[in-house]
Amino acid sequence: MINEQNIRILLKNRPNGWPTEDDFEIEVSQIPSIKEGEILLETMWLSLDPYMRGRMNDAKSYADPVQIGAPMVGGAVAKVVESRSPMFVKNDIVEGRIGWQKYAVSSGIELRTVDKSLGPIQTAIGVLGMPGLTAYFGFLDVCEPRPGDIVVVSAASGAVGQVVGQIAKIMGCTVIGTAGSDEKIKFILDELGFDYGINYKSEDICESLDKFCPDGIDIYFDNVGGELTDAVMDRLRVGARISVCGQISQYNNSQLQLGPRNIGSLVRSQAKMEGFLVHAYSNKYPEGLDKMSKWIKEGKLKYKEDIVKGIENAPKTFIGMLNGENFGKTLIKVSDD
Ligand SMILES: NC(=O)c1ccc[n+]([C@@H]2O[C@H](COP(=O)([O-])OP(=O)(O)OC[C@H]3O[C@@H](n4cnc5c(N)ncnc54)[C@H](OP(=O)(O)O)[C@@H]3O)[C@@H](O)[C@H]2O)c1
Structure with a gap:
């Protein structure tokens, strides 16, 4: 009892x-x-x-x-x-x-x-559950990263974003993370090994993207939507891949904002933009868990x-x-x- x-x-x-x-x-x-x-x-x-x-x-x-x-x-x-x-x-x-x-x-x-x-x-x-698996399949399957790719991930210190950025580093990519405080940016750079970080609340996003990826972006892992996504869309390289994971900047809007406004970028860059739900990968979860738990044990994936x-x-x-x-x-x- x-x-x-x-x-x-x-x-x-x-x-x-x-x-x-x-x-x-x-x-x-x-x-x-x-x-x-x-x-x-x-x-x-x-x-x-x-x-x-x-x-x-x-x-x-x-x-x-x-x-x-x-x-x-x-x-x-x-x-x-x-x-x-x-x-x-x-x-x-x-x-x-x-x-x-x-x-x-x-x-x-x-x-x-x-x-x-x-x-x-x-x-x-x-990290070994829904958010980690979202990062694993939403990045590897949807974005198909190649070594040397320039990757931008938003909400980069969060549950999904921190895993995406580290997997991108494991895959040999250059990774730029965006987050909402200097403390979070310091963390993704110093602890997680991201290459560059942008505090989207205090920096001009367009200027910082131009500084860190002057030749454009190959992969965007979109957790937030809104202005940040607009800025990335204008800087896509030919053959870019965008994984639409979430749009948190929109979840509390009482009026739905219509868009996307700059979809012409997809034509110019011949890019692929794909939304996904992690549950679609449920039959492959054991593969993701096996891989990520090994990376954690090897010290390659922190959380x-x-x-x-x-x-x-x-x-x-x-x-x-x-x-x-x-x-x-x-x-x-x-x-x-
Ligand atoms: N497709 C799927 O199957 C799937 C599964 C899981 C999660 N998701 C999505 O993935 C995203 C991240 O989820 P999570 O669990 O990892 O959450 P999280 O990143 O741990 O927490 C949410 C973060 O979003 C950021 N944020 C809030 N409002 C923002 C805004 N207006 N602009 C930019 N950033 C903002 C905040 O970080 P800052 O301090 O950096 O602003 C906040 O810490 C969400 O959009 C979620 O819906 C999708």
Whole structure:
């Protein structure tokens, strides 16, 4: 018998523009009981990701919106604390879409057992989970890098961007990262080995791009969209590849900005621009995990996590992440390991 209560973070309102903490409700309730075939999970680590902003809208997308009054969606690492299922036993560590809740009941169907030999368990929702795999396949498969390519990656200190830039270095490319603070730029240069960094908040992006890539850009890994992407599009080399991973600069606009405005650049440069969703690569995840865990063990791939304790801090931390207050992969430590 667990001598505790459950905490769930529910969607209270659909935000118009930037979300606020009032759009979430922190609900304290009894820990649910399980039926035959079910397991009870205690969340240990919760991942906060930009896509969750889209789930707060009642809009057509590649996934259904979160219903008002329902727990926010989210990937998490959890411990099996009770099992009435043949699939899992007590103390198994699993990863899956468990949501913003301390305790959750699951059938276990969409959970995977975390391979602790690959790295610390929270990496299963970070560098060795959805964000890392996004970087791996979104860069290697969509951008098809070649040694010597000039690569620009936006949101370069974040969960996806930091991995993209390092894989680009492993592939022999020259890498320019953009990020929103001098501290983040110092990190990608000194710790991750990027060649150049641009603080897009304090520098003239066009001038800096012209300085660091005077002959143009072969690959753009686009995490943000907006003006940064406009600036890159004007500097594409012939045969450039653009991986449209995300458009975070647009997620909190109450009015959709129409575009793209400079698509003629694709004609001039005979470039390829391709959007992708990481889930499309799910049958190849083992390949990506195997490769990246080896790179981590060899010291070729580093990762920075931004850890906040306590599930009740998830709304504030999530809003901060959308605003660039995170430094690395945003994680909530829900319970002790
Ligand atoms: N296609 C897929 O399957 C897939 C999967 C995962 C993630 N994604 C996308 O990948 C992108 C990065 O996700 P992540 O998990 O790695 O997040 P993250 O980079 O760890 O965090 C988000 C970062 O976005 C930056 N940002 C926010 N507003 C911005 C703006 N107006 N202009 C420029 N940068 C801005 C902030 O960094 P700064 O301080 O640098 O501004 C913030 O730290 C997101 O667009 C996300 O939706 C796509």
